[in-house]
Amino acid sequence: GAVVSQHPSRVICKSGTSVKIECRSLDFQATTMFWYRQFPKKSLMLMATSNEGSKATYEQGVEKDKFLINHASLTLSTLTVTSAHPEDSSFYICSARDPGLAEETQYFGPGTRLLVL
């Protein structure tokens, strides 16, 4: 199947700093990628849809000024957590579907564990 990578896999930062997480589609071009967050022992919650060349679409309740999304190329979307606070500590995971494949499957990156001290 299609491969999606994320970097970094883990990050620890101080409160008030910003953290950038990258999501890459390695062997296909993705005009759309998705960002989810997952709290411990909870389900995945969609944060936003990242659209190549245009603004991201945020889900209700997600602060767009806090979670900045940039999808500058067909293989890269970035999520920047600005002025991070301890409550932003979570597992962030991205996904994308290979439009060149007939299958409907969305593939997920390995995730990024963010810990804000």
Added chain:
Amino acid sequence: AQKITQTQPGMFVQEKEAVTLDCTYDTSDPSYGLFWYKQPSSGEMIFLIYQGSYDQQNATEGRYSLNFQKARKSANLVISASQLGDSAMYFCAMREGPSYNTDKLIFGTGTRLQVFP
């Protein structure tokens, strides 16, 4: 109302036995897709199986099969011949609408499966 409901927070199964993980969904859209993902403790989301709303036959992928009962709006995952490595969280997810229109997934709360020797 919940779009995806997984009523079993945890399940136990003995190695080599079969197990069924329940999933019910709620949508009024005639076109939708149903997915099952496995999430081991490492956090990665591993795609297992997909069922389209117009698919006539139940999906199967190796030891995984999807018991799709459209009238009941259920999409239970059946794992045959359980292995110790099957111990993980399992998430049911739905794409509400045709794939040319959306790739957004809505996830259930998950079922933690533990396989014992």
